[in-house]
Amino acid sequence: MRRPPTVEAEDAEELAVVRPALLPRYTAELPGARASVLTRLWRALVHEPLPWIGERVPGLHGLTLRLADGRTLHGPHADPYATSAYVTGVRLDRERYDDPARLMTALGVAHGPEFAAELADSVASLALSRAGADHPKEWPERDWEWEQRVVDGHPFHPNCRARPGFSVADQLAYGPEHRPVVGLGTVPVPAGECLVTGEWPEELRDGGRVLLPVHPWQAAHVLGRPAIPWRPAHPLMSLRTLALPGAVHVKTALSARLTSSVRDISVYSVRAAAPLSALAEELAARTDGLLHITRTLGAATAHSPQLAALLRESPEVYAAPDEHVLPVAALATTALPGSPGWLAAFARLALTVGLRLLDLGVALEAHGQNLLAVLAADGTPRRLVYRDLADIRISPARLARHGITPPALTGRLITDDETDLRRKLFGSLVAGALAGTAGSGPALAEALRAVLPDLPHTADLAPLRESPLPAKALTLMRLSPAHTGDLWTDLPHPHSVPPPV
Template identity: 80%
Template sequence: MSPSPTAEAEVAAELADVRPALLPRYRAELPGARAAVLTRLWRGLAHEPLPWITGRMTGAHGLALRLADGRTLHGPHADPYATGAYVTGVRLDRELHVDPARLMEALAVPHASAFAAELAHSVASSALSRADADHPEEWPDRDWAWEQRVTDGHPFHPGCRSRPGFSVADQLAYGPEHRPVVRLGTVPVPAAECLVTGEWPAELRDGQRLLVPVHPWQAAHVLKRSYDDWRPAHPLMSLRTLALPGGPHVKTALSARLTSSVRDISPYSVRAAATLSSFAADLASRTDGLLHITRTLGAVTARSPDLAAVLRESPEAYAGPGERVVPVAALPLTGLPRSPAWLAAFTALALTVGLRLLDLGVALEAHGQNLLVVLSADGAPRRLVYRDLADIRISPARLTRHGIAQPALTGRLITDDETTLRRKLFGSLLAGALAGVASSGPALGAALAAAVPDLPDTSDLAALRQGPVPAKALTLMRLSPQTPGDQWTSLPNPLVLECDPVDQ
C-alpha cells in the first residue's frame, strides 16, 4: 500500500469537482498539515511503550530512538504537552521524512501499512479543514459556532482528522469546521420495539410509533434506508452530535470511526441515561456552583446501536448575562491572552472540580470536547459545564465513604479500581484539556505549580503531584488492532518536567 501522497491527490481531485475554488488553499495548507500530524506521531513515538523501540536517548541536538532492527530515528526534543506543529522533519538513519505516512511506511512495523493510510487521510483532511477555516474576530454568540472554529481535531492524536468512509463532499456537508447546516431526519419505529428513558418529546411521537432522529450519513451508509425530513441542525466537534437552533443537542448514532474507535449509542447507554443524568445533577450540586452537568432529556434505541439517539440540554443554559460557554478545545481560538495568571486560574478551577468529584466517587472524562468553561464578559473563567456522561466511571466504595447512594447501575461504568479512576480523570483533564490549552510542558507546569498548593489535600492530589501522568497511548492503540480497549502510557509530570523525555 502506498497511501501518501495518493490520499492528498484523491482529496484534491474530489475537491476540484465539488468545490474547485478551495483547491489552491488546500494545496497551500498541505505542508502545515503534514507537520501537525507528524508532530502528533513523534509524540507517540517518543513517549509510548512501542515494542519495537528499544531505547530513547536525549542529547544537545534532540531525541534519538533506537529501533529493534538496528535503525535509529532522529528528531527534536519531544515535549509531551506541546500542541504546535514543531516537528517538520524526522530522520530515519540518513533519510529525511516530512510526511508522517511515508515515515510509518518506512518503519515497516506490524500494522504500519494500515496506520500509514490513516495518517495520510488525516493529513489530507486536516489540510481541507484548514483551507475552509473562517475565524472572524468577533466572539460568536452561539455555542455551536465556537465548535466550528476547531479545525485540527484532537490535539495529540495522529489520526486527528482521519474520517474513514467520508468523501470530500461528506466532509464539507457534515464536518463542523466547514460550518454546514445539516438536515436531520427521523425514522419511525413501533414504540413496542424501542427502549426509551427520560421524557421523549411529543414532536418525536406518532401514535404508536417513536420517531428516532437520524443523521443523513448514517441513513445512507449504514441503515441504507430513507427517512423523513425533520429539522436543521449545526454539527458539533463530535460530528455526530448536533445543536438544534433554539433547542437541545441531539446525539445521533453516526457509526463511523473517528480517531481511535467506532462510536455508537449502545442499548446499555440508553438504559443508563436517565439514571446517570439524575445522579450527576446531585453530584454537581456538591461543587459549590462550580460545575453544571447538562441534563439528558431523553434517550431512545430501536434495540440497535445503529439506530438510536440522545437529546441533551444545551450548555448555553448555564450562561448568565454577558457570559459565554466555550468548549475547552476552542479556548486557544478565542483570542484570549491566556496569561500565566489566567491559565493558573483556569487550571485551579478545573482541578478543584475534577478532584472534588473524583474524591466523591466519579471520574469525569474531562477532555476538551466534553468540558466547557463559562467565561465572564472580560474572559475570566467562572464555572465549568460537563456534557456526555457515557464514559465516566463511578466508584461505589468512594460514594459510600461520603454517604452517597450508589445509582442503580452495573456494567462498565462501575469500578473501584483506583488506577482506572485516576487514568480516566488525569488522562483526559491533565494530559488532554489542560495540556491543550497550555500548549507546552513548561506552561502547564507553571500553571499547576500555582494552582496545586491551594487544592484540598487528598490521596488523588498526592498521586497527581508525585507520579507520572497517565495518557492514552494513541499511536500504540492504532498499531495494536488486535488489542481491544484503551492502552496507556506514562508522561513526565509537568510539575518536574525539564522538557526532555526520560531516557529509557
C-alpha cells in the same frame, strides 16, 4: 511504474469538482498539515510503550530511538504537552521523512499499513479543514459557533482529523469547521421494538411508532434507507452531535471511525442515561455552584447501536446573558491562555472541580470536548459545564463513603480501582484539556505550580504533584486492534519538561 494516487491527490481531484475555490488554499495547507500530524506521531513514538522501540537516547541535537530491528530513528526533543507543529521531518537511518504516512509505512511494524492509511486521511482532512476555516475574530454568541472554531481536532492524536469513509463532499457537508447546516431526518420504528428512557418528546412519536433522529450520512451509508426530513441542525465538535434550534442537542448514531473509535450509541448507554443523569444532578449540587452537568432529556434505541439517539440540554442554559460558554478545546482560539494568570485561574477551577468529584466517587472524562468553560464578558473563568456521561468512571465505594447511593448499574462504567479512576480524570483533564490549553510543558508546569497548594487535600492530590501523568497511548491503541479498552502510558511530569531550545 506509476505510483498509486495519494489521499491528498484524490481529495484535490474531488475538491476541484465540488468546491474548486478552496483548491489553492487546500494545496497551500498540506505541508503544515503533514507537520502537525507528524508532530503528534513523533510524540507517540517518543512517549508510548511501543514494543518495537527499544532505547531512547537523548543527545545535544535531538533524540534517537533505537528500533528492535537495529535501525535508528532521529528527531527533535519531544515536549509531550506541546501543541505547535514543531516536527517538520525525522530521519529513519539516513532517509528523511516529512510525511507521517510514509514514515509509518517505512517502519514496517504490525498493523502499520492500516494506521498509515489513517494518517494519510488525517493529513488530507486537516488540510481541508484549515482551508475552509474562515472565522471572524469577534467572540461568537452561540455555543455551536464556538465549536466551529476548533479546526485541528484532537491536540495530541495523530488521527486528529481522520474521517475514513467521508468524501470531500461529506466533510464539507457535515464537518463543523466548514459551518454547514445539516438536515437531520427521522426513522420510524414500532414502539414495541424500541427501548426509550427519560422523556421522549411528542414530536418524535407518531402513534405507535417512535421517530429516531438520524444523521444523513448514517441514513445513506449504514442504514441504506431514506429518512423523513425533520430539523435543521448545526454540527458540534464530535460531528455526530448537533445543536437544534432552541436549547437541545441531539447525539446521533454515526457509525464511522472518527479519530480512534467507531462511533455509535450502545443499548447500554441508552439504559444508563437516566440513572447517570440523576447521579450527575446530585453530584453537581455538591460543587458549590462551580459545575453544571447537562441533563440527558431522553434516549431511545431500536436495540441497535446503529439506530439510536440521545437528547441533551445545551450548555447554553447554564450561561447568563453576559457570559460565554465554550468547549475547553476552543479556548486556544482566543488570546486568553497566553496570560499565565488566566491559565492558573482556569487550572485552579478545573482541578478543584475534578478532584472534588473524584473524591466523591466519579471520574469525569474531562477532555477539551466534554468540558466547557463559562466565562465572564471579560474572559474570567467562572464555572464549568460537563456534557456526555457515556464514558465516566463511577466508584460505588467512594460514593457510599459520602452517603450517595450508587446507581443501579454494572459494566464498564463501574470500578473502585484507584488507578483506573485517576487515569480517567488526570489523563483527560491534565494531560488533555489543560495541556491542550497551555500548549507546552513549561506553561502547564507554571500553572500547576501556582495552583497545587490551593487544591483540595484529597487522597488523589499527591499523585498529581510529582508523579508521571497518565495519558492514553493513542498510537499503541491504533496499532493493537485485537485489544479492547484503553491502553495507557506515563508522560514525564510537566515540571521536568525543559523549555524549548
